[in-house]
Amino acid sequence: MRINSVAEVYGGASGTGHVLGQDLVLTASHVVADGHAASVRTLGSAEWVDADVIWRGTGDVDAALLRTRRPLPSETVDSSLRWGSVGTYEQISCRVTGFPAVQARSSGVRDTDTFCGQTVPGAGYKNGRIVIQSAGGPRDRIGSVSPWAGISGGAVFSSPESHLLGIVESVPAGYPNNRLKVVPTSTLLKDSRFREFVGDPAIRSVTKSGSVIHPPYGTLPDRHPASWLLDPRYAVVDFIDDGGWLDDLTKWATSSERFSIGAISGSGGMGKSRLAAELADRMRQVGWDAGYLNIDNVQSWHEVSSEHPLLIIIDYASRFGERLAGLIERLAANSSGKPVRLLLVERRLGAWWETVNRVTRRRAQHLLDKHVVLRESSISPESVSRHLELAMSSLSRKLGVEPIPASEIRTGDSTSPLLIHISVLLALRGTGLEPGGAEPLGRSPATREALLQGLLDREVTRWEAALEAHKLGHLHSAQAGRLVAMASLFSPTRAEAKVLLERMPEICSQPDVLKAVEWLADMFGSEDGVIRPVGPDLVVEHLLETLNDLDSLVLRLLDVRDALTDAPRARMFHLLSLSAQSGRNSRAALTAALARHLPQLLEAEISNAETEDHSLLVGALSASDKSNIALSRIAQQVAASIPSDSERLAEVRAEVFGLAITRGRRRAGGGIDKVPDELLVDERAADFAELGRLLNELGTSLGHLSRWGRAQAATLEAVEIFSVLSAKFGNFHDRRSLAVALSHAGQFFRSLRLHDQSLRSAMRATELWRELAVEDPKEREDLAIALTNLADSLCSAGKPAEAIAYSTEAIALLRSELRQGGERARPRLERALSELAHHLMEVGDVDWAREAITEAASSVGFEVGQTVETNRLDSVGYLNGLAAELLLREGEFEKAKSCAIISASAYGKYAHEYQGNFYYLRGSLQLLLRVLDAAGEAEDAAAMRADLAHLLVEPGIEDYDKEVKEFEAFAHIIEGRGASTMFSTAVRR
Structure with a gap:
């Protein structure tokens, strides 16, 4: 709906019209009386333009078309106007802007007002009208005149999709102040002469399932279960704002931010959905488009938008991890000046929120400005009394029975509004309303289970009857x-x-x-x-x-x-x-x-790349019985089928390997440190080897999700298993698995800034890879990788000079492999050269570092400082970052800036493909800021810090400590001692 298309019409009565063309206005027929001059004034203009009636609706169709005697301003014509029709039984949000009587000033000039509401299912059926009911606006009559008199002829649009549904007709005497009757567009377009004037437009059916936003409240059907009286979508029981949360959320919604996220969490029955609906209802009363996202319409995620301030509510948000992340990214990038608020409703902000935050590269958490937690402990005795009183008043009125004194209702251990309301409903239903009414459960000792069972028993009686x-x-x-x-x-x-x-x-x-x-x-x-x-x-x-x-x-x-x-x-x-x-x-x-x-x-998840919302499968796997052997067996069988490099399935893979370990641990029969040496033979040893393999895979999967603590716990257990097996049997496979586990452990320690432990793991891993490479030359590439990792650990531990020798050894091995036709070694050579360049820069050998950077880029087919299309995004990002650092030291600010931008752009794409690589993006952005600061580009640097604040936040020491606690029990594995020690005191450099 274009606000400029709203027009004031006078033709013996005051009314509203809508501009359809530069000289064509649609209005209500009764506004322009026969024989009376008609005139039109568009919104924002002081000038009236004379007009003539060129078409009137026949019979009871209260509509007319006016032709203005001179063209209206071009900006009043909505060239993208879409026509829609809505069925009598649909409930659609809508709005109409006009010039109602209540907005008349003493001078006679009328201001605009907007009637925000929704269609009323089943109303207006016999005379073919749409009835809309207001969510707010003026309600008091001016004498005997409706406050909405003057809005007749106003165009009614679906909201927020903006399909023209019809125009407001004359309001009958005695009609409720919060309702209007609408002549549908389908009725208008049945007239052939009307179609001649408007151009025979296409008309789209607007349905609840096709809308993008649902109104916060629905209409309770005439026939319904008693339990529906407690459903938040029908708002039968009056709302109580325990804790003043509604006012807090209103302040959040009306704050100055263009886009902001809010959340309401709490256990079932605490009133989360009702609180969200009340906020939507309040915001609709002040002109917002507000309601629940229509999750049944998959287009809602891509199409939801509005010309007005917008509040989008997503109930049970954990169902929609990937789609929700996409919506947040889209809304955050929207340049519209209208405020948008996204309110998430869920029982807890758990792993699903972690996923959303990871996929949005922390943008979601950065935008989360309000989080309301409804706690059961917050229901005070005073609140219980208020809920009892209002529930009794609302429900007894709805049921048509006498209320029961609140003192006779036993709420027992009820700690949520829903359970209190159930107590009241059961008490009222025990007053003889139903045949064979039993002793009212609401007057007997009430527990959560008893209340729910009592309500269910009533329903069973109803449906069986x-x-x-x-x-x-x-x-x-x-x-x-x-x-x-x-x-x-x-x-x-x-x-x-x-x-x-x-x-x-x-x-x-x-x-x-x-x-x-x-x-x-x-x-x-x-x-x-x-x-x-x-x-x-x-x-x-x-x-x-x-x-x-x-x-x-x-x-x-x-x-x-x-x-x-x-x-x-x-x-x-x-x-x-x-x-x-x-x-x-x-x-x-x-x-x-x-x-x-x-x-x-x-x-289905693996084969269909378009499948969305893996959160559902992740949530199901997470809530399943982890001790179930049948599920664990299946998980063990299918785990290997999940691609290890798939970002899309990273969460699923971690959950499946987590389940698979249950059976592996059961077959192994406890911790390997508790098994006597003489019993660790044959099948038992094989079972431990399989458990170790699963733990290695789980650690890798969790590492891809940046869940370093849990990843390290799994990896260190694998280290323990393969250490024992290698010591006892000494076979190649066990020692290789141990080398893999130690390599991973070193990387995870480095990510957690536990550099001493990282160095110790990397050294042990390199020793093993040396032995393995002697026994089998095919392991030479893995030895080179281990040497590169060891060099990284040394550099991170503050020993770059010692790192150089290991890097050069790795490079020599990889060059040898390449000469022998081992093309698989090429990307590994590039990485070794890149890391060598970093170590050289740390010791101040700039010339050798520059040579290493150039060779590394050349080895994989690109030139540093040049934008390039390649799938080696990590290489482009890292090498251009190193080059930017070199150029920055030399004072070449423009060249440094160019390389830093290329680095950040590559890492942005890299992190988008695999969210576990987010920290690379953060580092590249921090480098770009240092370049901008050094170059004196303070304005650009300030803007970047403001716009990308969510990407620049470094984890705090408490974040690392939280991760470390996940693997405290395995400290002795790295320390090489029998007693367990705490890592919380470890030095982080």
Whole structure:
């Protein structure tokens, strides 16, 4: 919607119009009376332009087209205007800007106001109108006149997509102040003469599923489970702002930042979604586009934007790691001047947030300006009383029963608003509303499980009572429960439910399929044709926990996965992962599902490069039973199929190897240091060797994710295993595995700035590689790599002069390999030359360093200081960085700047391809800043520090200490002693 296209119209009455062409204005027919002169004034102009009516709607169509007698300003015409139509039962956010009576000044001039709201499903059906309901704006009448009088003729647009849905018609007497009636565009375009004037535009169907933002609240269906009265999307119970969080979030939303991220976390039932919806509702009242991102529309992630301030809420954000990271990058790069706020709602900011932060190269954390944590301990006795009082008032009014004194409601150990509300609802439902009402559970001792079971029991009674009416009286209660669980897990449409049940005769016989679908729709259906879950997620989780054969149901549902789209499967895994965190039954079902289907799930992830949101599989693997041998066996079988160099699958690979180790550890039978020497033979030794291999792979995977502490813990255990095996058997394979593990350990120590330990590991690794290379010349390249690593460790430990000899030895080995046709040695030679150049610079040998840089670049086909297209981004970044450092020392600032920019650009792409390489990017940016500072380009340096602050943050000592604690138990492995020591006192240079 273009605000310049809004026009004021007068033709006997005051109204609003919308400019469709340079001389064409759409308005309401009653605004321009027959025989009365008409005039138009566009927004921002003081001049009225005379106009003539060229078309009127027939019958009750309150619409007219005006032709102005001279052209309107070209900037008032929206050349990108899109026409849309919305169904009677759709609920779409919308807005209309006009000149309502409430904005009239004493001089008679009217200012604009915007009616922000949403379409009301089912309203206006008989006379073919859209009814929209306001989320705010003026509500008081001026005498007997609606405050919105004067907005008639205003164009109604979907929000934030800006499709023209229709125009506001005359408001009937006595109509609610917060509602308007709209003549749909589809009605206008049925008239052939209207189409002649507007050019027969294409019209797009605007649906809830196709919108990018959903309104914060929906309309409660006439038929609904009692548990839906507690669902945050229906806002039946009045909102209580425990802790003043709504005001805090409002301050965050209205702060001066152009783009900012907020988060609400807390356990289930604490009111996270309701708090987010209240914020959206408040912001809509002041003209924002605000609501929940439509996660069912995959285009939402790419298309969500607005001409107005925008608040986007993503509930259960952990489901959407990769897509969320992409959205953050897009919104952060958006140059629009309108504020945008992204509010994430999740139970905790755990590993998924770490992934988002890693993928966005810390931008996400940098932009996270507000994090509200709703803690159960924050529910004070006073808060409990307030929740009881408001829940009793709201629910008794909705149910049409007398309220019960709050003193008679036992909340027991209820520590969340939802459980308190359940207590009230159960008490009210025990007043005889339902046949055979039992003793109200709300008046008996209440525990979390008892409250949830009480609510579920009421629902079971309701849905079982309806079976007979749908000719399903023969169904066993357990079958009905499975049907409800299926609907709650998938939230399918009627059509999807039918397809599922037709494929699952053991759950529902073929003659009963259509009846079962209709029964589910009758019990849990909504206006959009979707069968909704039985209640809030806590209720669904409790249902899953009480289902005796949940594991077999889940397995069967996955067996017919080809009948499902990705979205229902994603929802099922997400719900199971949530429930598995505290529910044994759900954890067992999730684990069984992964044990059977992990190969297929991984194959789909590996083969489909377009697959998004690996967070779901990572979350499921993380929530599964880590001690389950069947799952561990499958993980062990498929782990090797995951490409080790795939950034896209790095998280998945780490989780799968983590699971695989369970069986490996079980087969090995405990720590190798506890096994007597005489028992470490044959199969037992082979089992330990396999465990060591898995640990090495896990360490590598975690290292790719920059999780140095956990990576080192796995690697040091592998060092311990292969040290014992090598000492006992001395075979080549065990000693080579030990050399690999020691090499990795040295690199991880260096990343953690534990330079003494890094040097010790690198020395031991190099000694082993020397022995191996003597026995098998094929290991000469690995020896060269070890020598290069050792040189790096020496330089990092402050001994660059000693490093040079090891680098030159590595270079000699690699040149020899190249002369013998070993092309695999070329990139390794380039790295050895690059590192030699660094060591030479540290000792001040500039000329030799320059020669090494030039040879290194030449060896892989590029020239330092020149922009080049190559897949050797790390080489381009590192060598240009070294050259920039040399040039900076020599005072060649322009050349240094050119090389530093090339380095930073290459590392930016390198880090994007593999987020574990982020620290290289940070180093290149810091180098570029040093060049800018030295060159006196203070303005550019300041701008860079402000724009890239999130990329420049160095980890603090506490970050390193946190990582070190992960592998304290293996200190004796590196120290070479029997007793364990703490690394927290290690010197970091």
